[in-house]
Amino acid sequence: MAYTEEELKKELEQQEYQYGFTTDIDAETFPVGLNKEIVKKISAKKNEPSWMTEWRLSAFEAWEKMEEPEWPNVKYKKPDFQKISYYSAPKTDPKYESLDEVDPELLKTFDKLGISLEEQKKLAGVAVDIVMDSVSVATTFKDTLAEKGIIFCSISEAIQNHPELVKKYLGTVIPKKDNYYAALNSAVFSDGSFCYIPKGVKCPMELSTYFRINQAGTGQFERTLVIADKGSYVSYLEGCTAPSRDENQLHAAVVELVALDDAEIKYSTVQNWYPGNKQGKGGVYNFVTKRGLCHTNSKISWTQVETGSAVTWKYPSCILKGDNSIGEFYSIAVTNNYQQADTGTKMIHLGKNTKSTIISKGISAGKSQNSYRGLVRIGNNAENARNFSQCDSLLMGNSCGAHTFPYIEAKNKTAQIEHEATTSKIGEDQIFYCNQRGIDTEKAIALIVNGFSKEVLNKLPMEFAVEAQKLLEISLEGSVG
Amino acid sequence: MSLKDKLVSSFLAFELDADINSSIHEIRSKSIKDFEKIGFPDRKHEDWKYTPIKKVLNEDLKIFSKRRHLLDFDKVKDFFISGIESYKIVFIDGMYDPFWSETTHDGVDICILSAILNKEKYSKLLDKYFNKLTNKSDSFSLLNTSFSKEGAYVHVPKNIELAKPIEIVHINTGSDNSLMLQPRNLIIVEKSSKVEIIESHYSIEKNGALTNSLTEIFVEENAFLDYYKVQNDNTSNSLIDNTCIHQEKNSEASCHTFSFGNNITRNNLSFYQNGKGINSILNGITILNEKQLTDHHTLVHHANPSCTSHQDYKGIFIGDSVGVFNGQVIVDKIAQQINAFQQNNNIIIGDKAAVNTKPQLEIFADDVKCSHGCTIGQLDKSALFYLQTRGIPKKEAKALLTYAFANNVLESVKIKPLKTKIKKIIAGKLGVNLGFEL
Numbered sequence: 001m002a003y004t005e006e007e008l009k010k011e012l013e014q015q016e017y018q019y020g021f022t023t024d025i026d027a028e029t030f031p032v033g034l035n036k037e038i039v040k041k042i043s044a045k046k047n048e049p050s051w052m053t054e055w056r057l058s059a060f061e062a063w064e065k066m067e068e069p070e071w072p073n074v075k076y077k078k079p080d081f082q083k084i085s086y087y088s089a090p091k092t093d094p095k096y097e098s099l100d101e102v103d104p105e106l107l108k109t110f111d112k113l114g115i116s117l118e119e120q121k122k123l124a125g126v127a128v129d130i131v132m133d134s135v136s137v138a139t140t141f142k143d144t145l146a147e148k149g150i151i152f153c154s155i156s157e158a159i160q161n162h163p164e165l166v167k168k169y170l171g172t173v174i175p176k177k178d179n180y181y182a183a184l185n186s187a188v189f190s191d192g193s194f195c196y197i198p199k200g201v202k203c204p205m206e207l208s209t210y211f212r213i214n215q216a217g218t219g220q221f222e223r224t225l226v227i228a229d230k231g232s233y234v235s236y237l238e239g240c241t242a243p244s245r246d247e248n249q250l251h252a253a254v255v256e257l258v259a260l261d262d263a264e265i266k267y268s269t270v271q272n273w274y275p276g277n278k279q280g281k282g283g284v285y286n287f288v289t290k291r292g293l294c295h296t297n298s299k300i301s302w303t304q305v306e307t308g309s310a311v312t313w314k315y316p317s318c319i320l321k322g323d324n325s326i327g328e329f330y331s332i333a334v335t336n337n338y339q340q341a342d343t344g345t346k347m348i349h350l351g352k353n354t355k356s357t358i359i360s361k362g363i364s365a366g367k368s369q370n371s372y373r374g375l376v377r378i379g380n381n382a383e384n385a386r387n388f389s390q391c392d393s394l395l396m397g398n399s400c401g402a403h404t405f406p407y408i409e410a411k412n413k414t415a416q417i418e419h420e421a422t423t424s425k426i427g428e429d430q431i432f433y434c435n436q437r438g439i440d441t442e443k444a445i446a447l448i449v450n451g452f453s454k455e456v457l458n459k460l461p462m463e464f465a466v467e468a469q470k471l472l473e474i475s476l477e478g479s480v481g
Numbered sequence: 482m483s484l485k486d487k488l489v490s491s492f493l494a495f496e497l498d499a500d501i502n503s504s505i506h507e508i509r510s511k512s513i514k515d516f517e518k519i520g521f522p523d524r525k526h527e528d529w530k531y532t533p534i535k536k537v538l539n540e541d542l543k544i545f546s547k548r549r550h551l552l553d554f555d556k557v558k559d560f561f562i563s564g565i566e567s568y569k570i571v572f573i574d575g576m577y578d579p580f581w582s583e584t585t586h587d588g589v590d591i592c593i594l595s596a597i598l599n600k601e602k603y604s605k606l607l608d609k610y611f612n613k614l615t616n617k618s619d620s621f622s623l624l625n626t627s628f629s630k631e632g633a634y635v636h637v638p639k640n641i642e643l644a645k646p647i648e649i650v651h652i653n654t655g656s657d658n659s660l661m662l663q664p665r666n667l668i669i670v671e672k673s674s675k676v677e678i679i680e681s682h683y684s685i686e687k688n689g690a691l692t693n694s695l696t697e698i699f700v701e702e703n704a705f706l707d708y709y710k711v712q713n714d715n716t717s718n719s720l721i722d723n724t725c726i727h728q729e730k731n732s733e734a735s736c737h738t739f740s741f742g743n744n745i746t747r748n749n750l751s752f753y754q755n756g757k758g759i760n761s762i763l764n765g766i767t768i769l770n771e772k773q774l775t776d777h778h779t780l781v782h783h784a785n786p787s788c789t790s791h792q793d794y795k796g797i798f799i800g801d802s803v804g805v806f807n808g809q810v811i812v813d814k815i816a817q818q819i820n821a822f823q824q825n826n827n828i829i830i831g832d833k834a835a836v837n838t839k840p841q842l843e844i845f846a847d848d849v850k851c852s853h854g855c856t857i858g859q860l861d862k863s864a865l866f867y868l869q870t871r872g873i874p875k876k877e878a879k880a881l882l883t884y885a886f887a888n889n890v891l892e893s894v895k896i897k898p899l900k901t902k903i904k905k906i907i908a909g910k911l912g913v914n915l916g917f918e919l
Contacts, residue, residue: 071527378857380833393842393844395844395846395847395849396847397847398814398817398845398846398847398848399814400845400847401843401844401845402842402844403841403842403843403844404840404841404842404853405839405841406839406840406841406855407837407838407839408836408837408838408839408855408857409531409835409836409837409838410827410829410835410836410837410857411833411835412829413829413830413831413832413834413859414859415829415857415858416856416857416858416859417855417856417857417858418854418855418856419840419853419854419855419856420852420853420854420855421840421842421852421853421854422850422851422852423842423844423849423850423851423852424849424850424851425847425848425849
């Protein structure tokens with residue numbers, strides 16, 4: 001290939017400022033394309049031990065043999081994996097000790113997005129590990145956490161400093177060959193978050209990460225690993241924003257949660273990546289694999305609010321391996337304009353007396369397509385397993401679609417499963433009632449949607465719930481004809 | 482030679498034997514070519530994920546049934562519904578049996594398909610109706626179309642309310658080799674007419690057959706159809722049943738499926754609503770034991786506004802049996818004011834029994850009320866205890882609760898003697914004799 005880094009840079013420079021706002025930070029970007037050399041290069045760049053390089057390479061080999069899945073109920077132009085640059089890191093090395101040292105340009109971007117670091121820092125109880133274009137640039141509240149023995153850092157740091165933990169748990173919940181995008185992520189993941197809560201520790205604050213995609217033409221391959229040791233508790237928040245961009249960006253993250261005996265993990269996500277413009281042009285492709293493994297008496301709870309991305313393909317799941325373990329999934333997925341979402345969950349019951357709850361709310365507006373796809377599986381030995389699922393869809397306008405594909409497989413005679421789904425629209429009488437009381441139609445819709453999603457919003461941590469409510473309103477703005 | 486190769490290579494001989502000059506010759510030839518291309522589905526196919534159909538696609542299956550079997554009254558009497566006047570179309574090992582049948586051409590046509598396939602005066606009718614509803618990408622539909630020769634033919638012209646129900650009875654004697662049968666039914670209910678049909682499957686001896694049945698049903702404006710299926714073959718048989726129902730405006734069609742028999746039963750039941758004010762009803766009771774498997778795939782396609790559909794499937798799974806339910810509801814963009822309801826309740830009794838269910842909604846219109854519910858559970862322990870304290874033995878108490886569980890669907894059977902017959906089969910299946918009428 002005669003295509004050099006210089007040429008790429010030139011190309012990128014020419015593109016800059018053409019769309020939306022792009023932070024002008026000198027970034028180091030790999031040439032586009034994907035092969036063994038690139039994988040090795042990523043590993044070398046991050047100064048990884050040889051076992052990690054081997055791990056990446058074997059994932060890459062598996063990925064090469066796999067095919068992109070066709071089954072999701074979404075239509076999109078398949079990304080060309082040879083046209084993506086797999087590594088991009090802000091060049092302003094080394095790491096910062098305090099916020100003052102952070103590139104002011106970078107901070108400005110966050111300001112524009114309304115998630116200023118200062119504000120975040122002041123918000124008591126929230127430690128922020130910001131990931132901008134794959135490399136974490138600022139971590140706060142580390143000391144408070146360190147006191148308790150909690151490890152909360154970027155995954156590359158964890159590979160350097162806690163290799164025994166990473167080696168033990170990485171890829172145990174989501175094997176590197178699990179699926180097409182998980183394999184790709186395993187091969188090329190650039191960075192992500194790592195969190196370890198020691199035995200019996202209750203994490204004193206909500207841990208939070210903000211993700212951003214910034215560099216033009218770079219896919220984002222996040223890797224998150226959260227381990228809650230015996231009897232511990234952690235609540236983890238993940239929020240995402242991306243500046244507007246005309247070209248589809250790929251995001252293929254992997255999130256692994258491990259809840260050991262008696263532990264509890266609460267994982268909340270607010271996702272509002274750029275969904276493309278009103279004509280359905282641009283927007284982020286979000287193909288994420290998220291899965292948690294529950295040991296005895298443990299609990300994993302996923303809460304998500306999805307309003308962004310052009311195409312979403314995401315199923316946060318729980319493997320209820322230990323007896324008496326609990327899995328929960330609360331989700332709101334909003335699609336507008338030309339967005340497509342195929343999301344849901346999998347609850348795999350293996351242990352005895354396991355319980356799972358699924359509450360999924362889908363709201364489709366404009367010309368969007370919103371699908372729920374879920375699996376509840378009760379294994380042979382899962383005595384007294386219990387599941388309750390509820391999937392409600394709300395349709396706004398007659399050009400959108402709502403679909404449900406729940407798979408229910410029970411192999412044990414003591415299983416108790418309930419599933420219900422409804423699809424409806426906002427009643428004219430409901431809006432009329434609000435109008436009568438002086439609430440205009442736009443506000444009335446917001447009110448009704450809020451009520452429709454309340455069950456899920458209530459599960460979010462306080463600050464997130466406020467933000468999520470606002471997001472719902474913004475996402476559905478102008479969807480009333 | 483695999484079954485597929487065997488079928489493809491037998492096609493020529495089949496057509497020569499049937500009638501190569503038939504007006505459906507081209508349809509048959511095209512279908513066998515398409516079948517040759519796609520072959521049989523395996524479990525990687527989404528629609529066959531839970532049903533190991535390969536298991537019954539045995540190369541020893543005979544494609545031609547040569548010998549005609551005659552049966553005595555005491556052998557067949559149990560297969561008819563007693564205490565009822567009815568038209569009868571009886572097939573023994575896939576061959577029409579005129580002795581036990583009662584057909585008519587008086588105002589209505591209640592006869593067999595082979596009688597019209599080669600007749601010039603029916604060619605227009607065949608052009609209009611034959612093979613119009615089938616799924617052209619389904620292997621078994623294609624196969625049935627290529628080998629279509631015999632089956633029931635019912636044509637009720639407009640404004641006729643049939644006084645008697647029609648019984649279509651398939652009896653597998655199982656006395657020779659295992660057979661592969663391809664019955665093909667065509668049912669046309671014209672404007673403002675009313676018909677009740679009972680299709681039943683029974684078998685006598687152990688040599689099982691694989692029946693690949695296909696039924697096309699047209700229910701025209703204001704017409705009414707009640708279709709009952711009683712699937713009660715012994716476990717050496719398997720049944721693949723494709724039923725496609727096309728409805729015109731203001732019509733009502735219901736299909737009640739009672740599955741108790743067979744090794745593997747696969748029901749593909751699809752409704753297409755081509756007009757306003759249509760009502761479609763799909764009901765079913767499945768009771769299985771041992772290693773039986775029943776797979777219901779239903780599809781209701783709401784293509785027009787102001788229609789309703791109602792689905793209610795109950796399943797009871799004893800022993801190592803497996804139940805599969807896949808209910809699909811599609812609501813097109815223009816189909817506003819749709820009311821679609823779907824329910825699937827299952828009780829697992831057997832230690833190794835399993836249920837796989839997938840209710841599926843695909844909705845493109847906003848002013849609709851669509852809901853589905855699905856449960857998997859057990860018989861209520863306290864109710865069981867209550868009955869036992871009243872001196873009812875456990876087995877009978879369980880049976881009582883099972884009846885109660887399935888009652889909604891049982892009550893939808895409008896022909897009383899048929900209801901009694903189904904209750905009897907259920908009692909036999911549960912191994913109880915309650916000694917009184919429920």
